[in-house]
Amino acid sequence: MTPSGSTSPAATAVSSQLSRARLAEIWETPADLRGILSSVDHKTIGKRYLVTAFVFFILGGLEAVVMRAQLVHGDMHLLTPEAYNQLFTMHGVTMIFLFASPVLSGFSNYLWPLMIGSRDMAFPRVNALSYWTFLLAGIFLYSSFLVGQAPDGGWFGYAPMTQRAYSPGLNIDFYALGLIYLGISTTVGAVNFIATFFTLRAPGMSLDRVPVILWGTLTVSFLIVFFIPALTVASTFLYLDRNVGTHFFDAANGGHPLLWQHLFWIFGHPWVYIVVLPAMGLASDIIPTFCRRPLAGYTFVALATIATGIVGSGVWLHHMFATGLPPLAMSFFSGASMTIAIPSGVSVAAWLATIWYGRPVFKVPFLFMIGFIILFVIGGVNGVMTAPVPFDWQLTDTYFVVAHLHYVLLGINVFPVFGALYYWMPKMSGRMMSERIGRWVFWLMFAGMNLAFFPMHITGMLGMARRVYTYPSGMGWDAANLVTTVGAVVFAAGVLLFLVDLVRSLRVGPLAGDNPWDAPTLEWSTTSPPPPYNFAVLPTVRSRYPLWEDRIPEGARSIVGRGPVLDDGRETIGTSPLDADPVAVLHMPPDSSWPLLLALALTVVFYALLAVSWLWTGVGALLVFICLVGWLTPSRPSRGAGED
Amino acid sequence: MDSISLPVESQPSMFHAGGPAAERIAQLGWVFTSVAVAVTVVAVAVLIAALHRRRSGRTQGVGPFEDPRGPLRWIVTGGVILPAIILAVCFVCTLLTQSAIARPPRPVVATIRVTAHRWWWEVRYPGIAGAAEVVTANEIHIPVGEAVQVELVSNDVIHSFWVPELAGKTDVIPGQTNSMWLQADHPGRYLGECAEYCGVQHAHMGFVVVADAPADFASWAAGQRLPAGAPAEPAASAGLDVFRRSSCAACHAIRGTGIAAPAGPDLTHVASRTTLASAMLPNNRGNLAGWVTNAQSLKPGSEMPTIRLNGRDLQALVAYLEALR
């Protein structure tokens, strides 16, 4: 029974067995097929994101291992150049688009409502849509392998090589359409995060009290909203040039190849921050737990996150220094690119200060944080090395940049992700992972990573260009390439060991309890795994670290374990954007099949475009329209209030 | 046919500078490399010290919550002030280097027009005062100690012209002409590469820049301007017939014979070049034969087809080509 009009929500002081049973009945998704396909539970969606992203991580890693086998020695013939070019392109596309961002969405989806004391995200069905479209876009891209025409123009797809004249097959069509499709997933996810941030934080959780992952994901969500469209426009132009005969990138008819590069990098540079800023937020939330003290300089770190996003939006030209741009423009972008080091420096200094003034506890998640800091510094400084224009003219398009990008992507995305997996797996599954095996995982990954990528600084400086399927022996590159291949294998062994640990601990790991790490944030106040309704009573927050307040003699006291139960349907509390004052009790939608159906309809559209069939594109668009109408049709109001 | 071995002695290292541009860039590179190494060492040292300071094995006990000054001092000093100062110095060095290499030390003495193809480099020196053009492929000669201007155009997709020991790279983009200057201060051969992914044989799109003493450069240029002489021996003459009969004449020009196909590298003075197949193979009899009859296994996907010739025709063809100095 849902009354309309205003009313004070019934508030029980403490949750009871009865209210918890009632909440479970309201929120639980049935375990049948229909439940699986229609669940809008953010925890389920978050876990699906993590698993799917991890599968892509493995696929991308296998692609890399095969590439490294081809490059272990000069002049190898393990792969044809065509095969190599598809592998290196898909390795990039997979890791950058199908792993690095979705894995962070997975963590954010899972954690945000638990960390902000809410029962779900602002748009639960849109959440489900963002997952299904991610999965289907990934399948769309990988279906290209089934016809032997995987994208082969590099993940950056420079025109005019990607035009029909030089890429006659379907490879680049898969690429352009796949990226547009994936962009839908990313964008709707970002919209969900922004709305959630500003409407669903627990009462009292003002801006200065949110976990840092929220700042990271919020910042990148704005970047996604404003910069994914640049990629969408570029990919649309590419598809049109290839299939409709337009001339956007065609110099002979008024177009220009550099238009692609501008659009791509206007998107592409913010994208690299999109795949690291949330991970830095995860690190900022993990490090305090293992230093037994709050994060030093929280405000600085939050501002540095936002500053990185803003400055990072205006430096894209540094990917194009060799294209013959005006010197003044290049100098400006060169200087701007160097200033990014400052917010990064602030964050690193904050983490170092937290460790210095804390009492480190060397559990596995913390080991990954240590590795992360070291790799962040290396990746940051070798990035600054590419900022000066003249030196970039030597370094760009060589293995030096490959070193840089892997130090920052592995260092600032993968390492925090693995640390976060060890840290939050107990919350997600209810069981601890193994400290002993975890140490092995860390050291194999850390050693393997450095063995693989440090030598690339050398080969780059010794003149080895990127994206080459082979190289001549005797250039001084052989030893470094051998070491790199060995490092890749060591790293892969670490990942494999992680999977072993994961499977093992899910079955026989020791039970975790609510808060195995004695951590301070709200997700640790509920059970492991959390119930479908997250919190039996909704908390009121008065500090940044609610679960550590009892150790501070006179400090604010959050109210956890008492508060409104809100069990009259799927309900949570809506609050004001800045100070999180309670504003309304919100009714959340139940499980729904529309997100999956809409995603399937979109899949029809994209395969139709791949086949350049306008008829089937129309059919798909009609299906999309039907799904949207079905989704958005409101229920009848129970009382005819306010009619004329 | 011998296996692929390094055709040029030099290693294309950006720190092995052979000319003024690369020299200045390498200096800048050392500045940045030193800063990078120093920052890394300091940061890691601080991290290790921080980790060792107060190790605690227990998860009990939390704090301190106060001390706003200590950590904040770190953050402002180490995170804002120090990086800002270091970066400002680095940026000034950058601007100084940029302006130093914007123009060559002395005015250029020649202009070379390089057209990038998939996957080879067409090289032309415009004729001066009515003289004929120099047309060659994958090899550029420059006089030591003098600057030349290189104009870069693309026949198809984006490539990048890069001679690490002499200068930074410049992309070659269809629809515009990019320009750079090149100077070597030491005689020798400098390996060049294509540095922008351009398709299946991007890995095998090298070239050589040869820095000659001024007299040698002049005589090289003079020789290159001449058309091919008539074949002196019967074997070479037979080779020219094979050339005309086979598909060679469909793509390769030899000035002076009337064969003027523009699709592939100009072969008028092919024997004067030190490498074959875009600096992939040393230029010798064996490799010439191997390239003609086996191109697709050496450089699969390239535009050079595999030519089937019987032993006698092959010998004649190679004899003719070897005479084209």
Place this chain on the structure above:
Amino acid sequence: MATAAAALAIPYAPEAAHASGRWGMRLLIATESSFFAYLLFSYFYLGSMAPAWPPDGPPSLTVAGPDTVILLSSSVTLWWAERGIARGAQTRLRAGLLITFVLGAVFIALQAWEWSQKTFTPQTSAYGSLYFTVTGFHGAHVVAGLLMNLVVQVWAWRGLFTRDRHALVSNAALYWHFVDAVWVVVFTSLYLVPRLA
């Protein structure tokens, strides 16, 4: 403690937050605006490198001018409709939606006719590609808005909206005003700016 509960004397919003839906529409508009910004960036970037842009002189205002007036009027009528339901006036809502729909449909029809009169195609040159892509994507957004309008009309006729509960109408109206605002920018860029040079 009872104080926490008593302090939470807040209203009950039966839909998943009027506020959330508004955020969603605003952010959709932000991302779609960015999309058009990049289309126009491309138009001006290629134009900056062309000897003449448009190659054959500025496009004619004969159709586009009145068409613009028609589209902007449709925003006024939709605003009038939305004000109506905010006061519970069902008839005004339905009438306003219908008039808006007709105006929008006329806009599309006139634009299609204008397209058919062009001497160039998307395949003629980069300018042609851009002209048709920019106006085409805008037109597609108008069509989406018309479909939205139809659906909202059906819901309105079924009596699903009240004075207190018409978030879907407000959000659809916001979308329509956005589409009209984009047209102002597109029209200025493609039709007016070439006349300034």
